[in-house]
Amino acid sequence: MINLTIDGKEIEAPEGTTVLEAAEAAGVFVPTLCHHPQLTPYGGCRLCMVEVEGARTLQPSCTLPATNGMVVKTNTQKVLDARKFVLTLIFSERNHFCMYCQVSGGDCELQNRAYDEGMTHWDLQPNWQPFEVDASHPFMVLDNNRCILCRRCVRACGELVGNYTLGFEERGADSLLVADYNVPFGESSCISCGTCVQICPTGAIIDRQSAYQGKETEVDHHIGVCVECSVGCQRNVLTRDNRLIRIEGEWDAVLNHGLLCDKGRFLPLEDDRARLLTPLVRKGGSLKAATWDDAMKAIAEGLGKGEGLAAIASTRLPIEDLALFKSVFADALQAGLVTSLEEGKATASLAKMAEKLGKPFESNLDVLKDTDAVLSLELDLVDEHQVAGFFVKRQLTDGTKLINYTKQSNMKPVMKLLIKPQSF
Numbered sequence: 001m002i003n004l005t006i007d008g009k010e011i012e013a014p015e016g017t018t019v020l021e022a023a024e025a026a027g028v029f030v031p032t033l034c035h036h037p038q039l040t041p042y043g044g045c046r047l048c049m050v051e052v053e054g055a056r057t058l059q060p061s062c063t064l065p066a067t068n069g070m071v072v073k074t075n076t077q078k079v080l081d082a083r084k085f086v087l088t089l090i091f092s093e094r095n096h097f098c099m100y101c102q103v104s105g106g107d108c109e110l111q112n113r114a115y116d117e118g119m120t121h122w123d124l125q126p127n128w129q130p131f132e133v134d135a136s137h138p139f140m141v142l143d144n145n146r147c148i149l150c151r152r153c154v155r156a157c158g159e160l161v162g163n164y165t166l167g168f169e170e171r172g173a174d175s176l177l178v179a180d181y182n183v184p185f186g187e188s189s190c191i192s193c194g195t196c197v198q199i200c201p202t203g204a205i206i207d208r209q210s211a212y213q214g215k216e217t218e219v220d221h222h223i224g225v226c227v228e229c230s231v232g233c234q235r236n237v238l239t240r241d242n243r244l245i246r247i248e249g250e251w252d253a254v255l256n257h258g259l260l261c262d263k264g265r266f267l268p269l270e271d272d273r274a275r276l277l278t279p280l281v282r283k284g285g286s287l288k289a290a291t292w293d294d295a296m297k298a299i300a301e302g303l304g305k306g307e308g309l310a311a312i313a314s315t316r317l318p319i320e321d322l323a324l325f326k327s328v329f330a331d332a333l334q335a336g337l338v339t340s341l342e343e344g345k346a347t348a349s350l351a352k353m354a355e356k357l358g359k360p361f362e363s364n365l366d367v368l369k370d371t372d373a374v375l376s377l378e379l380d381l382v383d384e385h386q387v388a389g390f391f392v393k394r395q396l397t398d399g400t401k402l403i404n405y406t407k408q409s410n411m412k413p414v415m416k417l418l419i420k421p422q423s424f
Helices: 019-025 077-093 109-116 152-159 195-199 292-303 319-332 345-357 365-370 386-396 412-417
Strands: 002-006 009-013 049-052 071-073 140-143 166-169 176-179 205-207 220-225 234-240 243-249 280-283 286-289 310-313 337-340 373-377 401-405
Touching: 002 019, 009 019, 019 049, 049 077, 077 109, 152 166, 152 195, 195 205, 195 243, 280 292, 292 319, 310 319, 319 337, 365 386, 373 386
Parallel strands: 002 071, 310 337, 373 401
Antiparallel strands: 002 009, 049 071, 140 205, 166 176, 220 234, 234 243, 280 286
16 A cells, blocks of 8 residues: 555555556545546546646546555646646537537536536637538447547547447547548447547537437436346446436446446437336226236136146346246245246256355356356357456457357357457
8 A cells, every 4th residue: 555645645555556447445536538437548528637836737537546655736727727738629620609509508527527617718719620520320320520648548449348440530620530540430330339429528429319318417317137148238228207218337336347238328319119007907808007906817818827827937037037037926826837938058057056065156257357257158148248248358369269059150259249449
């Protein structure tokens, strides 16, 4: 452990901690834009500059290692002036008059940072050069007019997902966020995981399905577990007036660390099936609204009760559905058999191995970060267990070997995972 002083407060922090991490752990707010806790520190936006005793110039706290005896000041006039100047430059680079932006008014980190500094205007003339908006993707819209060149989306696509679809071309004020070698976003190698949408601090990449449906302060949040596959990613379902708005990954989730696939993030928004808010019972040849008690009574009369009735449910159903399933068939209908489906030999063999060892041996996806080789047995890491595939794929460029076995010896999933990173 090391000891340092931040704004007159004595702080103890682990070795290897950055000044920004030490400040956040001590409850000292330091504004950032390019920084994200799930990404490698980048130091690009220079908004997190702090004054360090003995240093000639201001230092970026997100990349500066904290050292023993260091004295840091985060709110001197020199620091405050630098922040306003950085924000002024960022606002003047592109068109940030965002009256109709999806994330403006609470969700936009750029706007929030300006409000934090008490900014109501910027002194430099904005660059009115227009940039084309790419709306070719079925789930996302890419708008370089709102981009602040923080590269969070690029780094997330590579570091977290291992797909390396996004990058920049040109330099300076002409820098453009592009997909692959500047092909339309919808025709690129994008796998529609949506990580770039969630990690973007402005409206440069937005979710076209939920845009303008509700700001962060106008929606209800429901933390739950995705059941599209057996990985069990934690996600945040946002609703407004009992209407699904959007789905986001939970950055603090122990299992998936905020990552979701298209099945967990976007496809539920595509489901436009009419929902039954009231149970219906067929009477006189037509469906009539009924109470739940009447509906259960009709089910019991139709199916019968007792030993002759069996009920089988999938283990992939949410725990709430399984509990309701049990209450209906085991408690109300007194079925002779109420059970769940076995997921297959793989699940059974793992259970037998745990029983033999006398202890559970399951781990989490983080072990893949330090793994030399990964053996996949009859798993589709591309279409069915995508988030697990992300954890594998991003390690392939660091030398991790992937051995994929299927009955048909189908190497297609492996070929999809072996995507080389692109350099722009």
